[in-house]
Amino acid sequence: MPELPEVETTLRGISPHIENKCVTAIIVRQHKLRWPVPVKQLKEQFVGQTILDLKRRAKYLLLECESGTLIVHLGMSGRLRILTNAPPAQKHDHIDIEFSNNKILRYTDPRRFGAVLWMTENPEEHILLKNLGIEPLDKKFNGKYLLEKFKNKNIAVKTAVMDHHIVVGVGNIYAAESLFLAGIHPLAPAKSLTLFQLEKLSKAIKTILRQAIKQGGTTLKDFTQSDGKPGYFVNKLNVYGRGGKPCISCKSKLTSLKIGQRSTVYCDKCQCSPALEKPL
DNA sequence: CAGAATACCTGCGGGC
DNA sequence: TGCCCGCAGGTATTCT
Numbered sequence: 001m002p003e004l005p006e007v008e009t010t011l012r013g014i015s016p017h018i019e020n021k022c023v024t025a026i027i028v029r030q031h032k033l034r035w036p037v038p039v040k041q042l043k044e045q046f047v048g049q050t051i052l053d054l055k056r057r058a059k060y061l062l063l064e065c066e067s068g069t070l071i072v073h074l075g076m077s078g079r080l081r082i083l084t085n086a087p088p089a090q091k092h093d094h095i096d097i098e099f100s101n102n103k104i105l106r107y108t109d110p111r112r113f114g115a116v117l118w119m120t121e122n123p124e125e126h127i128l129l130k131n132l133g134i135e136p137l138d139k140k141f142n143g144k145y146l147l148e149k150f151k152n153k154n155i156a157v158k159t160a161v162m163d164h165h166i167v168v169g170v171g172n173i174y175a176a177e178s179l180f181l182a183g184i185h186p187l188a189p190a191k192s193l194t195l196f197q198l199e200k201l202s203k204a205i206k207t208i209l210r211q212a213i214k215q216g217g218t219t220l221k222d223f224t225q226s227d228g229k230p231g232y233f234v235n236k237l238n239v240y241g242r243g244g245k246p247c248i249s250c251k252s253k254l255t256s257l258k259i260g261q262r263s264t265v266y267c268d269k270c271q272c273s274p275a276l277e278k279p280l
Numbered sequence: 281c282a283g284a285a286t287a288c289c290t291g292c293g294g295g296c
Numbered sequence: 297t298g299c300c301c302g303c304a305g306g307t308a309t310t311c312t
Binding site: 285286287290292294295 | 298299300301302303304306307308309310311312
Binding site for chain 1: 282286289291
């Protein structure tokens with residue numbers, strides 16, 4: 001799935017094509033996504049509207065119109081593309097949104113874990129958005145913030161950084177990469193980490209996410225940028241998907257295990273256990 | 281309450 | 297070649 005960099009890449013890719021453009025039609029071929037697509041409401045309230053602004057909050061894309069906001073989540077396998085001469089819809093091309101400039105925004109999602117919703121009120125108040133934690137690229141996201149949020153958390157730090165009530169947008173790939181960069185063991189209990197380590201971790205998360213955005217995200221299977229090109233950050237992955245292979249830094253064999261049902265790869269040598277780690 | 285397990289869905293690769 | 301299993305970028309909901 002798209003994590004934050006993939007969603008950001010999608011936002012930047014589609015914005016220039018549809019900002020200030022009018023929605024002329026919507027075709028919903030499959031309404032059973034994570035939640036039912038509100039087809040009737042979209043036809044009545046979204047069609048005919050102009051996209052005034054496009055935003056991202058966590059991994060949600062927000063297409064704001066005067067009458068409301070289209071909320072899109074890509075789930076695990078969703079993607080959005082801009083098409084000019086739209087080829088016939090394939091099996092998993094669930095939704096087409098047509099614009100006044102003849103461009104089509106096509107939503108494709110084989111696993112259907114994504115969502116397309118409509119919110120007439122302030123989208124930040126949507127039930128799915130209002131309890132989300134802060135944005136990782138916000139300057140308020142730092143070591144001090146994590147120290148406060150982690151103080152009673154006994155769970156593995158990897159699980160904790162993936163908890164969107166704490167910080168949004170960090171999924172399985174970037175959690176593993178950030179912990180490697182910060183030299184922190186993914187199984188370390190969140191509350192055991194020092195301010196120094198959490199400062200390092202928050203910086204590592206920002207660094208990794210910024211790099212990934214620059215590379216157009218990470219393409220493993222489904223994800224493509226809105227123009228159909230893959231994301232190139234996949235070439236920069238140091239640990240994710242590299243279990244058993246040599247650490248790029250110390251050459252020792254990377255360990256692979258499950259943490260909270262999610263596969264996790266780390267280097268035993270470079271990501272030391274918190275009890276052993278000392279500030280540099 | 282925190283934390284763990286489960287659920288949603290399709291497709292693919294590996295092992296037999 | 298084909299079947300069965302486990303696995304995949306997420307996260308709300310249900311359980312213990």
